[in-house]
Amino acid sequence: MTNSPDETIGFIGLGLMGRPMATHLHQSGYPLVIYNRSKSVVAELCTLGMTTAASPRDAARQSTIIIVMVSDTAATEDVLLGDEGVVQGLSSGSLVIDMGTTAVAATRRFAQQIGRLGGDYVDAPVSGGQVGAQQAALTIMAGGSDAAFARAKPVFETLGRHVTRVGDVGAGQVAKAANQIIVGLTIGAVAEALTLAKKAGVDPAKVRAAFEGGFAWSRIMELHGQRMIDAEFIPGAKAVTQRKDLAQALVLAEQLGIDLPATRLNRDLYDQLIEQGGGELDHSALVKVIDTEI
């Protein structure tokens, strides 16, 4: 694995995803300065040799690359532009990388603000969930200049297996929106198909096995089809997060003046799941809206 220990990484956001990502970067030789709102995880990671920052500003001050991995657009805005935010401590020449799932319009705005301070910006949202983060097997979809992407690449290669620059700033978030549409809608497709089989008296596990390698096969059928068969919904990725990502994709579609009817329906089905009390379950629990006996 290539790395650039002449870069110091400020890592902000140590949740389900951020914590294993920071750990991989530390293990591959990068000096890390970490910040997280909740302090218990910070204390734990410090024992491994990472440095603590008092605020995002403080993390930016001590770093050359700042990675942000927080829950949504509002939290990202606060971390970047808030009173104690990254912009308050950023040095000219630093690189900010947002690896969360953030609205496209906000992403372009954040990049402009960072650019005015002489910083560079890459949006690099990921797919692969907590397991992908733990195994350093994330899919990373990046938007930014060629130069900024080249600088970020050794970091990405420490965290993921499939790293693509899809275009300029914002393009990574566009790809992530597209990714979440496919994930949500394919979960919905698998849910309806396996429920039909089950209600018709045919073993869904045999149907899933029959599909292997054929036109109906997908990573979603492989992983989430099995979860539905087992009715095992401990979250890798939560239904509320999937719902948020679909709503964000629909805002983007509206801004572009296009209608995405299946995405709208899928968001409504996630709303039903959340109303049923399933918001904290894995997003594959969408099957519970179709098959009310699960």
Added chain:
Amino acid sequence: MTNSPDETIGFIGLGLMGRPMATHLHQSGYPLVIYNRSKSVVAELCTLGMTTAASPRDAARQSTIIIVMVSDTAATEDVLLGDEGVVQGLSSGSLVIDMGTTAVAATRRFAQQIGRLGGDYVDAPVSGGQVGAQQAALTIMAGGSDAAFARAKPVFETLGRHVTRVGDVGAGQVAKAANQIIVGLTIGAVAEALTLAKKAGVDPAKVRAAFEGGFAWSRIMELHGQRMIDAEFIPGAKAVTQRKDLAQALVLAEQLGIDLPATRLNRDLYDQLIEQGGGELDHSALVKVIDTEI
């Protein structure tokens, strides 16, 4: 390849799918008696050494295994139960295999009628399209008794790569209905996702490449995502056929008392494509309903 040349195969229906399937069976050593409504293809296949039958009845009379591969439930009923149908010529101990996509309730009724005459029945619809038929790489989902499936298996292994007995008579058609739900809805998901990317100014080909191997990856993205990017809709499988299969799946769902909202919407989107004049295009042309500039 195992084969059983002590069986003679009557093959009824020599269209896009049936013709290459009959040819593979002939090449692997089975004596073939063929019937097709349109006669030009029959004349052509006879030059390869296959025998012609004057009717489905005639084909049944000369065979021990009768394979039916016609366009829909009504055509299958006519071939099996009509005045010149298979039941008129069937010998006790013969095996009837329906490899088309046929309604589940009708399938069970056909199997009963064949059973009364001492025949056995397997429903074995396929996935993989014309290319899968040509390459003997079909996915085959079979329903029937263990004994009937065991007898049919060498035939299936001549035609496909992934052969599964999913349950008793009708189970193959249930699996096929589930398969078509996933195919139609995943095409719809890929169409919305790639259209969003394109309208947001991001190259859909790069988005597709970024997804490879990740959670948004599927056989549909691999094959039909590329078709959408190329706007290349010469049919492997036609939109009107996909629409018919979805409608059939919805009839089954209604009989079972379950609601499949995303499948309903997907059928409606195929109706829009057909209204736009796209019914004879490949089913991936559904993207033309979402992206009206393609």
